[in-house]
Amino acid sequence: MKRVIFFCIISLGVWACTVKKKAAESDTLVPLDLSQKAIFHYGEDSVIADDFLYIYQKNNQDVAANELNQSVRNYLELYINFKLKVKEAYLANFDKTSKFQAEYQKYRQQLAKPYMVENRFNEKMVLEAYERLKEEVHASHILINVPDHIKGSDTLQYYQKADSIRNLALKGQSFAMLAEKYSDDPSAEQNGGNLGYFSALQMVYPFESAAFKTPVGDISKPVRTSFGYHIIKVDDRRPTQGKVKVAHIMIRHQPGEVEDKSSESYKKALQIYDELQKEADWKELTERFSEDLSTRSNEGELPYFSTGGMLPNFEEAAFSLNQIGEISKPIKTRYGWHIIKLLDKKGLEPLEMLRPLIERKVERNLQQLEMQDEMVEMLKEENNYVPNLPSIQLAQSYMVATPEMSRPNRMGVLFSISDTIFTYSSLSDYLEEENIQLPVDSMRAKELYSQFEAQRILAYEESHLAEKYPEFRRLAQEYKEGILLFDIMESKIWSTAGEDENALMSFYKNHQDNYQWDKRIEATILDARSEEILDKATEMLGQEEATPSTIKRIEKSLNTDSPLNLQMHHDIYEKGEDRSKSEAVIDEIEWKVGTTMMANEGRFYLIQVHEVLPAQSKEFEEVRGLVISDYQDMLDSEWISELRNKYTISIDQAVLEQVIKQLKDKNE
Incomplete structure (x- = not known):
């Protein structure tokens, strides 16, 4: 839980720091390439302006125009502190630990999913499916x-x-x-x-x-x-014919009868049709005669369906109806005779409306193995795939050859993707990884080579996501640095502050003025819907102490018909606290021992002040959590000062001004 909270803290930018630099205002700015220019340097490292702009916008939305200048400058100082700590984590080799590697890889795999070829291919399939639906x-x-x-x-x-x-x-x-x-x-x-x-x-x-x-x-x-x-x-x-919505009256085929127009079931259906032509009530005839039990009570209404959604004869008759309310002659299916009434017709809906349905069906119907060949072809086209056909044929021949055939040159190039080449050595490694025993037949050799090529091309894509997608690179970097920061803070600040009892006690004593109780009272509050209920509650409380069990018993007794009849509270109250509306009346009375009755906003109150507690120091155990937090903040502040003294920090004021201008232009 601490880690989740920690990431929230980073994203909100609440780490304390003092703004030490103020940029000079400039009326005229020469546009700069923010994707290449560093906004600040720290030691030998730097941060590109575009990357800072991305993280600022992500964590600082809805900043007022008149506050934007100072907001960016404040956040820049916070971000510098963040990067200094991450730099220390790298120097301490936190990124080399097995714990870090496992956690980062898990996060990276989750982040990569939307960018992987499977997802992009699924989008391609969604668009293709929609076109085919036409x-x-x-x-x-x-x-x-x-x-x-x-x-x-x-x-x-x-x-x-x-x-x-x-x-x-x-x-x-x-x-x-x-x-x-x-x-x-x-x-x-x-x-x-x-x-x-x-x-x-x-x-x-x-x-x-x-x-x-x-x-x-x-x-x-x-x-x-x-x-x-x-x-x-x-x-x-x-x-496409789109979708149609109809209602029907069905007369089932009778056992043993000939299923043609000489049958009794057809004659009955035809009589019903004739009645409808004489404007008989559809609902009445459906309820009385339809033998489709699932729709009879609903006027025979069926859900919308498209081509392929019903039996062919039924479907053809339904789509042949043109006017809303039009009724077909009896139509035969294997179930019986149907009289069909048109309720609605609509064409193909826009992609935005159909997308959720199409996506579900694409994900459910398409198996990975069925998709892989086309995904690989997509990646070949995207990444400038160049095959070396003679070497590929030689490699496949070797897989089916007798042992006497000489092994292909291990460094012989089979194919290349962008600037990366894959040699016979890669194929040999793959066969070993898969425990493939040679020789194999020629068809199997082609299959194995295709599988090898697909595996390496998909792996290449995954390893180059950061180069192809700047947003993925930034997200992955953000998570990586967040984990590193958590680990070094845990080691250097949090564990130290929580475990060093002597240091905590010393900090508490040196800052005792920060841990003081104001004047407080111990009081019981009865909040009732009516004076009658208040009197009953007061009588039941009598001389008893208002313990949690007593309060629960009285509330249960008087709230049998409504939970709003009575609320009771017993606590120690301090000035300025946030409290419920039911307890807020404590601030309306004089803080002295005694009993007060009052009415407020239609409710009736009895307030018993049992004791007035004077202002005094809080005991260490009462504020232990707060002391630890304050001590951590002190250690963190001291560490930031050390780091800022250790590394030279320089902010490019021209780039900073350009970032601020770009944000202002975007907001206008």
Whole structure:
């Protein structure tokens, strides 16, 4: 808890110091590059103005324009003290301890999450999903199931089977017939693999992506998902229909009846439809005849749904209605006959409204392994990836070769990212880390190399976040220095002050004037809703001492019908204290032994002053916490003076003026 509080103290800038330097005011300022100029130097180190500006703005919001000049100067002095202490922590090697390293790495990992490629890729996926939501794809598929225990190169035979079926379709064989014959999707026997229309976020991502990327009339190459390999035929695409809200009356199919228009269920549905055409009451007919028990009492109302959200026939009929209140003829589904009434229609909502829903679905549906290839491709493009194809082919050949083949040159470059090269030595280290035994087959060799390359590219990205994102660098630095400051303060100030009893007692005696009680009284206060309740409470209290148990008993007895009837307090009160409104009346009476009755703001009070305590010194144990805090402040102040004498401090007044001007311009 102390550490959390400590970080709050740093951020609020409450460390005491004396402002020793006052900058000269200047009417004319030449613009300076604050990202390059140091605002102050301390010893051999310095702080760039942009970094100071960042930390000042973060911790000093809503500063009035007329207070800005002094606020910046005061905060600068506080920040100098902070940096001096951190410098001492580095010199004392606090950053080398295992405790510090573990804690800092934990904080850094948390800070890095919003900047990692996964998060940026997720944002890319959110935007991509929203664009795809503007369209609906009509597709069919054939699934070749891959058992869960089959991994890696062992899936090749399933891929080849899917590819051979695709070739049959490309040669003109009926896709529906091929689906009925070969697909492992159980529904294919009835629908020939037809999935109807669907939009984004309704299928697993690799399937969705392939469907949206395949032109109308084409058949995709085999696509791997968690179910197996799919080949997808895209039959049509259209603009999104948005969402629709309808109500329905359902008449269920009767057991054993023929499910066509000769059935009794259809005739009943048609009679209801005819009544509605004669302006019969929808609510009454729904409550009387609808056999959908979940919606019958709610006038048959269903939630909004979009394409793919309902059975195809029901959905098609619902979206074909155009006028609010329009009613469809009976529509058949596998459940029965439905009469549908249009309640509302709306197009695709703005991204800002859909974002939370899209983000949840993206996070839930996209598995890391499915994303990794595309994330790596993104990083390759961002970081100027350059492969050395001959070396890569040689490395893969070595992984499948006989032992007689000579080992590739360990320093041979496989690829580079920005200014960093990765050699065969890196690949060798990776294979050793993963306990890979060579040789392997050629497909496995390609997989292993791809995994190695992906791992190194992702690791490179994580290690260079501070260079790519100044805000991350500042946050990480802020946490790092905060931990160091806490550790050195704990060692040099807090532990010393809390453990040295002799020093504490000596400090207490030398500053006893700071630890004095003012005149106090010991009193009991009865605060009642009415005079009647006050009289009852006074009678019950009688000659008893107002102990916590007595107070609790009396309050419980008189507050049975309302907790506002009575409040009782017994305490020692001192002038100037903050107190509850119920106890504030203590300041309205004369502080002498005796009893006072009074009314105030509709409440009735009895105040018994039992004893008047004169002004006196506070005992050490009464103020031990305060003495420790004051002693720590003294040690801290002395330490700051030592550090300011130890290191030469120089403030660039021109840069400081530019910082103040920039803040003023921003506030105008």
